[in-house]
Amino acid sequence: MGREILQHTKELAETMHLDVLYGDTDSRFVNSTASELSEALRISNEFKVVNEQYRKLEIDFDAIFQCLLLLQKKKYAAVKLGNGAETSIEVKGLDMKRREYCTFEEHFSVQQILSGEVSEIVVEQIHDYLFCVGENTRGGTLRLDEYVINKRLAKNPEDYPKAEGQPHV
Structure with missing residues (x-):
């Protein structure tokens, strides 16, 4: 079922003309190209339509990154957007x-x-x-x-x- 939801989110991103930067069993990184936080949030909420088709899995978004340095699977650094204009650096696996x-x-x-x-x-x-x-x-x-x-x-x-x-x- 995990593969099905990943395939579904990939197809959804493609129909929305968004680039999927990375995806594995528990995450998907999508480039929204949005310049405004409100637009990025709107786009991320559109992905939740996938939840209507699955009962055992639920998709949600963890973060919106302003900038991302993706080196390889599970190894990245990013500028994470928070409430308002707050930003922080998130580093995984480096x-x-x-x-x-x-x-x-x-x-x-x-x-x-x-x-x-x-x-x-x-x-x-x-x-x-x-x-x-x-x-x-x-x-x-x-x-x-x-x-x-x-x-x-x-x-x-x-x-x-x-x-x-x-x-x-």
């Missing part, structure tokens, strides 16, 4: 969410990528930043400790049942 990072990664943040700037400008900023990192690396001015990948544990080491099989523990 390194900074998994508590793995190296110091120089922090300098160019997801907030800059999702800043709302024109794509070409953001790409140019990323290129310039990476060029500087490369220059600093070749010139020996980037300290080696900035390449170290830091990991944080989610719990105390003794609380991991098979710590010997997990090098980070």
Whole structure:
């Protein structure tokens, strides 16, 4: 039944001339191209018509994203719209969410990528930043400790049942 509802929502999106960016067993990302929140909400509510055909599953929307960086299945960062003009960054499955990072990664943040700037400008900023990192690396001015990948544990080491099989523990 889950596949049926996903197929139905995909077909509905296509009839509404919307792009389906991603879909799996429990979610569907659709580009509404709406520039106003009220219009995006109206479009998301139109998808609820699918609920009339299914009794065991119900479709609802979780969030409206102003901007989305979708890397692959279950790995994305987005600017999430809240009440009024509120926005927040939502990150799923990316390194900074998994508590793995190296110091120089922090300098160019997801907030800059999702800043709302024109794509070409953001790409140019990323290129310039990476060029500087490369220059600093070749010139020996980037300290080696900035390449170290830091990991944080989610719990105390003794609380991991098979710590010997997990090098980070």
